[in-house]
Each structure stands twice: as structure tokens, then as C-alpha cells.
Amino acid sequence: MEETIVPKLAFGMLKEAEQIYKETGTFTAEVLENLHSLFGEALTLATELLEKCKIIEYQADNGLRNVFNIRFTEDINFCQCETFRLQVLESRHTLTCKHVLAVQLARITGDVKTEVVSGSHLVDFLNEQLTHIEEDGG
Numbered sequence: 001m002e003e004t005i006v007p008k009l010a011f012g013m014l015k016e017a018e019q020i021y022k023e024t025g026t027f028t029a030e031v032l033e034n035l036h037s038l039f040g041e042a043l044t045l046a047t048e049l050l051e052k053c054k055i056i057e058y059q060a061d062n063g064l065r066n067v068f069n070i071r072f073t074e075d076i077n078f079c080q081c082e083t084f085r086l087q088v089l090e091s092r093h094t095l096t097c098k099h100v101l102a103v104q105l106a107r108i109t110g111d112v113k114t115e116v117v118s119g120s121h122l123v124d125f126l127n128e129q130l131t132h133i134e135e136d137g138g
Contacts, residue, residue: 010038018108045098055106057114
């Protein structure tokens, strides 16, 4: 698969947004405009998720693995939702879905609640997610 400049630019802009947020405690209008120009509607939907729900990070007690409760792992642009499959993977219409972008923004703003769990609990959680995928036909 050929890699294009847009994903690098978009996720680089997220890193820049993180740095600005850490320094100022807010996103500037310019940062939000840049993010919106790169992520479009996914940014709007992601911010809605931030307002409506808590994003919980499950962390294995050995520190080797992290899982977020909206079914994808940290720093990976992947989600099990239908939008991601259709618009990101198949049609390549968007860069990511609202779930992945919401987690990235939650991490930047510090709005992630972390719970340390045993490795076996994390495995159970992941198996449960796989069961849901199989039931949904994904």
C-alpha cells in the first residue's frame, strides 16, 4: 500500500495540537481550523463523543498493553466500527473515524480515565470485543 503525505500531515498536526494544548491548556482557533481541514466531519463527531462520554483506558498491570473502552488500542489508527471499515479502509474517503479521533483528543486534553487491570482481565476484555465483532458479522 502506497503511503501518502496527508495521513502524516494529519497525525503530525495532532502532535502539534497536543504540544500547544499542553503549553496553553486550550486549542487555538488556528489549531482547530487545521484539524478540521484535515479530519473534517470526524473532528466534529469526535468532539461530540468527548462531551457525551468518558473514555477509559485499561492498562495491564505489567504495563505492556493498553486498551481503550471504545474498542481500539492506543496510537493505532484502527477501529472496528462500520464507518472506519467503509470510509477509511474501503473507499479511503476519510483518514479515521470519530472514535479514533476522540481517543486522540482525549489523550491530548487529559480526559482519559486509566484503570490498571490484571493481564487476564485485559485478555477477557479483548475476547469480549472479538465476540462482538463476530456477532456483528465484522
